Amino acid sequence: MSAIQIIPYEIGPCGLMRLKEEKLQGILKKLDALSAPLENAHGIADAWHGFLNYYGADGFKNEIRHMMNRFENERAKGAAMFRNRLTTLQHSHHLTDLMTRIMDDTMDETPAWAVAQVAEYFTRKVGDEWPA
Numbered sequence: 535m536s537a538i539q540i541i542p543y544e545i546g547p548c549g550l551m552r553l554k555e556e557k558l559q560g561i562l563k564k565l566d567a568l569s570a571p572l573e574n575a576h577g578i579a580d581a582w583h584g585f586l587n588y589y590g591a592d593g594f595k596n597e598i599r600h601m602m603n604r605f606e607n608e609r610a611k612g613a614a615m616f617r618n619r620l621t622t623l624q625h626s627h628h629l630t631d632l633m634t635r636i637m638d639d640t641m642d643e644t645p646a647w648a649v650a651q652v653a654e655y656f657t658r659k660v661g662d663e664w665p666a
Contacts, residue, residue: 540565568651584648586632587641588656594632 542553542561553561571577601619605612619625635641 568655571647571651580645580648581651582631583635583644584650584652586628586635587644587649588652589628589632590641591636594629 540562542558543550544553544557545551552558571581597619601612601615603612604615619629
């Protein structure tokens with residue numbers, strides 16, 4: 535069994551400060567809500583599909599475009615980036631699963647909660663408050 539201990543901090547004008555009272559309770563409540571769907575394999579798969587849906591074909595095109603631009607300007611760096619996408623297990627699974635869902639036309643079969651949760655996470659800006 536594995537475990538982690540979460541100690542919420544925020545960066546303020548005086549440096550790192552441990553969250554207290556209302557802010558601490560708010561972030562712990564949000565963390566519980568974000569983690570709840572991940573308690574079983576089905577929820578984990580739905581969350582993964584939410585990420586794939588969010589990233590989508592446009593994300594793939596943008597990533598490839600970025601790597602090819604880098605390849606044009608810094609050949610070794612562009613090649614390293616592309617090789618990393620092919621050989622790193624996480625990147626390989628991401629691209630394989632994404633391409634499969636695009637080919638099978640199953641991107642829209644992702645549960646709405648997973649799409650919303652991923653979109654909220656990836657569009658949050660520094661300083662944004664977490665919704666209650």
